[in-house]
Amino acid sequence: MNTVDYLIYAFLAISMIFNLLGSIALHRFPDVYTRLHGATKTTTFGTIFAVLAVIVHAAYQLRETGNPKYLQMALHSIVALVALLLTNPTGAHAIAKAAHLSGYKPVRAVVDAYEDKLRGDSE
Amino acid sequence: MPFMVAFVFAYVTWLVLTAGTNGLLWSTQELIAGLIFAGIIAYATKDVVGDESTRFLNPLRWVGFIAYAPVLFWGMVKANFDVAYRVITGKINPGIVRVPVELENDAQYTILSNSITLTPGTLTIDACPEEKALYVHWINVTDPHPESSEPVAGSFERWARRLGR
Numbered sequence: 001m002n003t004v005d006y007l008i009y010a011f012l013a014i015s016m017i018f019n020l021l022g023s024i025a026l027h028r029f030p031d032v033y034t035r036l037h038g039a040t041k042t043t044t045f046g047t048i049f050a051v052l053a054v055i056v057h058a059a060y061q062l063r064e065t066g067n068p069k070y071l072q073m074a075l076h077s078i079v080a081l082v083a084l085l086l087t088n089p090t091g092a093h094a095i096a097k098a099a100h101l102s103g104y105k106p107v108r109a110v111v112d113a114y115e116d117k118l119r120g121d122s123e
Numbered sequence: 124m125p126f127m128v129a130f131v132f133a134y135v136t137w138l139v140l141t142a143g144t145n146g147l148l149w150s151t152q153e154l155i156a157g158l159i160f161a162g163i164i165a166y167a168t169k170d171v172v173g174d175e176s177t178r179f180l181n182p183l184r185w186v187g188f189i190a191y192a193p194v195l196f197w198g199m200v201k202a203n204f205d206v207a208y209r210v211i212t213g214k215i216n217p218g219i220v221r222v223p224v225e226l227e228n229d230a231q232y233t234i235l236s237n238s239i240t241l242t243p244g245t246l247t248i249d250a251c252p253e254e255k256a257l258y259v260h261w262i263n264v265t266d267p268h269p270e271s272s273e274p275v276a277g278s279f280e281r282w283a284r285r286l287g288r
Contacts (some may be wrong), residue, residue: 018203025210033246033260034217038210039244045203072143079139089240090215096248106217
């Protein structure tokens with residue numbers, strides 16, 4: 001065990017905690033919108049740290065062994081992270097809009113300005 | 124020009140994906156094959172990419188995106204701990220608010236609404252450029268009728284205006 005190993009384990013622990021919180025959020029929150037918050041975004045944050053752990057591991061191994069497959073490993077993880085950061089909010093937005101247009105109302109909502117707008121448009 | 128933009132992006136993506144597969148950097152065959160594939164992709168997509176895309180070749184814009192990354196990441200850290208607290212305690216106060224914004228083009232709307240969605244606690248449901256507003260699902264509504272995007276998105280609107288110009 002050296003410092004790099006501790007760093008990797010710390011990143012993995014943060015990643016697992018936030019992914020676990022995302023799963024718990026699915027059980028605890030009452031409707032599709034609040035569940036989307038937990039399920040899509042805490043897991044994005046957790047996955048960022050999982051990718052960071054891979055990058056640290058690959059960079060360290062590249063320096064130690066000089067094997068170019070570790071460079072490939074790090075670069076491909078970064079590409080995966082960029083794709084995730086671009087598609088995740090878009091997907092969450094699409095699900096939320098589709099749910100609202102299908103008539104699922106937010107539970108316990110204090111205000112629903114979008115409902116007012118849709119009603120205003122149809123009149 | 125749209126051909127060049129698509130070509131540069133396709134070729135850079137090819138270089139990133141093939142680095143390290145055969146030696147530490149690229150072999151001559153890989154570089155030439157990349158030129159051919161990037162050319163095919165650029166020719167096929169040049170009508171989809173459009174003329175306005177040339178502004179994304181400006182290196183100053185890329186410096187801006189790199190400077191934005193830590194700001195966005197710090198927003199995500201703060202907001203994730205907030206949502207983690209709400210997951211554990213179950214204290215939520217949700218609602219959909221209308222957020223008036225001062226933006227000009229589609230790129231700015233995309234950047235701002237994706238940033239809002241990436242920071243937990245807020246989720247963009249719809250963007251309405253014709254009435255200059257975003258509809259945002261907010262997990263803890265503190266202000267049911269916000270006058271600006273400040274309470275929802277902090278400084279993100281200024282960044283989106285600068286980056287998407």
